[in-house]
Amino acid sequence: MSKIHIFIDSTGDLQKEFRDEFDIDYLPMTVSVDDKQIIASLDYDQGYSLHDFYEIMRNGKRIYTSQVSNPVIEENFRKALVKGEDILYIACSGALSASVRAAEVIATKLRVEYPGRTIICFDPTISGYAQGEMAIRASKMRAEGKSIDEIYQWLDANKWKFNQFGTVESLKYLKQAGRVSAGSAFFGNLLAVKPIIISNRAGENLANIKVKGQKKAWSEVARLTVEAAEDVENKEIWIGHADNLEGAEFVKEEILKLGKPKAIHIGPTGPIIGASSGPGTVITYVYGKEVTI
Numbered sequence: 527m528s529k530i531h532i533f534i535d536s537t538g539d540l541q542k543e544f545r546d547e548f549d550i551d552y553l554p555m556t557v558s559v560d561d562k563q564i565i566a567s568l569d570y571d572q573g574y575s576l577h578d579f580y581e582i583m584r585n586g587k588r589i590y591t592s593q594v595s596n597p598v599i600e601e602n603f604r605k606a607l608v609k610g611e612d613i614l615y616i617a618c619s620g621a622l623s624a625s626v627r628a629a630e631v632i633a634t635k636l637r638v639e640y641p642g643r644t645i646i647c648f649d650p651t652i653s654g655y656a657q658g659e660m661a662i663r664a665s666k667m668r669a670e671g672k673s674i675d676e677i678y679q680w681l682d683a684n685k686w687k688f689n690q691f692g693t694v695e696s697l698k699y700l701k702q703a704g705r706v707s708a709g710s711a712f713f714g715n716l717l718a719v720k721p722i723i724i725s726n727r728a729g730e731n732l733a734n735i736k737v738k739g740q741k742k743a744w745s746e747v748a749r750l751t752v753e754a755a756e757d758v759e760n761k762e763i764w765i766g767h768a769d770n771l772e773g774a775e776f777v778k779e780e781i782l783k784l785g786k787p788k789a790i791h792i793g794p795t796g797p798i799i800g801a802s803s804g805p806g807t808v809i810t811y812v813y814g815k816e817v818t819i
Contacts, residue, residue: 528610528611528612528643528644528674529609529610529611529612530611530612530613530614530664530668530674530677531551531606531609531611531612531613531614532548532549532550532551532614532616532661532664532665532668533550533551533552533553533602533613533614533615533616534550534551534552534553534615534616534617534657534658534661535552535553535554535555535594535615535617535618535623535625536552536553536554536555536565536566536567536568536594536618536796536797536798537555537618537619537622537623537653537654537657537796537798537799538550538552538568538616538618538653538654538655538657538658538661538796539568539653539654539655539657539658539764539766539793539794539795539796539799540552540568540655540658540661540662541568541569541793541794542568542569544658544662545568548661548662548665548666549665550658550661550662550665551602552568553594553598553599553602553615553625553629554566554567554594554598555591555592555593555594555623555625555798556591556592556595557589557590557591557592557797557798557801558589558590558591558592559574559579559582559587559589560582560587563592566591566796566797566798567797568796570794570797576769576794577769579769579797579800580768580769580800580804580805580806581769581805583699583801583804583805584805588702589797589801590801591797591798591801591802593618593623593624593625593628594623594625594628594629596628596631596632599625599628599629599632600632600636603615603629603632603633603636603645604636607636607639607640607643607645610643611643612643612644612645612646612674613633613643613644613645613646614646614648614664614674614677614678615629615645615646615647615648616648616650616657616660616661616664616681617629617647617648617649617650617657618653618657618798619649619650619651619652619653619657619725619729619730620649620651620729621651621728621729621730622653622729622730622731623653626647626648626649629647630647633645633647644674644675646674646678648678648681648682649729650681650685650688650729651685651686651725651727651728651729652685652688652690652725652729652811653725653799654690654764654766654795654796654799654809654811655764655765655766655791655793655809655811656688656689656690656725656764656811656813658764659688659762659764659811659813660681660685660688663680663681664677664681667680684813686727686816686817687813687814687815687816687817688725688811688812688813688817689724689725689750689751689754689755689811689812689813689814689815689817690723690724690725690731690809690810690811691722691723691724691746691747691750691751691754691809691810692722692723692724692747692766692803692807692808692809692810693720693721693722693723693737693740693743693744693746693747693807693808693809694720694721694723694803694804694806694807695740695770695804695805695806695807696804696806697721698804699801699802699803699804700723700731700802700803700804718738718739719736719737719738720736720737720738720739720740720742720743721733721735721736721737722734722735722736722737722743722746722747722750723803723809724817724819725817726817726819727817727818727819732819734819735750740773741776744773744776744777744780744808745780747777747780747808747809747810748777748780748781748783748784748810749780749784751763751777751781751810751812752781752784752785753815754812754814754815755785755787755812755813755814755815756814756815757814758784758785758786758787758814759785759786759787759788760788761787761788761812761813761814762787762788762789762790762791762812762813763781763787763789763790763791763810763811763812764790764791764793764810764811764812765777765778765790765791765792765793765808765809765810766792766793766794766795766799766807766808766809766810766811767792767793767794767795767807767808767809768794768795768799768800768803768804768805768806768807768808769794769800769805769806770805770806770807770808771792773806773808774792774808775792777808777810778790778792781810795807795809
């Protein structure tokens with residue numbers, strides 16, 4: 527059986543320790559800071575620390591994001607194919623990025639050049655640590671000897687069981703990125719309303735609940751996360767933050783008041799998601815109930 531090379535991208539949010547442990551690669555996107563384009567590193571090691579990256583936004587500058595470029599996709603795919611590896615690319619939600627569609631165009635060409643290899647470009651209809659957890663689950667199935675087709679079938683059958691709940695400090699960044707309407711952003715900021723942002727079945731980010739006050743919003747994120755987990759004692763919960771460890775720890779403690787998960791992982795949200803949601807964002811992800819919205 528051919529080895530399966532698993533890719534995520536810069537919205538997959540997995541830290542290096544997890545990527546190394548589970549042998550997961552990633553295709554880097556880019557961000558533009560002060561008219562300078564840099565790699566959107568999940569490790570914040572491309573010229574800006576985690577804190578410095580979000581200080582740029584706090585100081586009023588906008589950071590622009592770009593999808594994975596075609597040359598990056600092709601170069602990385604070819605490296606795997608030359609080694610005789612099959613490819614599973616678990617991409618950013620296709621509703622948020624064109625990376626998965628660009629990868630499929632390149633894969634179509636490469637399948638002709640490497641007829642013995644399998645290339646799957648998978649749209650998980652979500653991003654962030656949910657995307658990363660899918661890659662970890664794929665890695666574990668790979669270690670169990672599952673074929674790439676079996677892994678794909680499981681992912682496709684279960685993708686809507688990965689839940690996301692997040693809240694932001696300010697709606698202006700989501701407005702700039704086109705994630706909420708101008709009217710919603712004005713209403714939310716005017717009344718100090720904090721939206722609870724989910725990922726729906728189309729892979730879009732949707733503010734479906736509004737809560738007054740930051741700590742109440744964090745508590746609601748925790749409640750919704752535990753509720754979605756169902757048998758929370760057997761689930762791992764991921765908490766991402768955009769330079770807001772205090773908020774992430776608050777959400778963790780609120781979760782622990784409601785249940786005792788198998789594990790809670792706290793880590794930075796990657797620069798692509800962070801540039802869209804803004805500094806202070808806190809987002810949870812958990813595998814559990816199927817998303818119906």
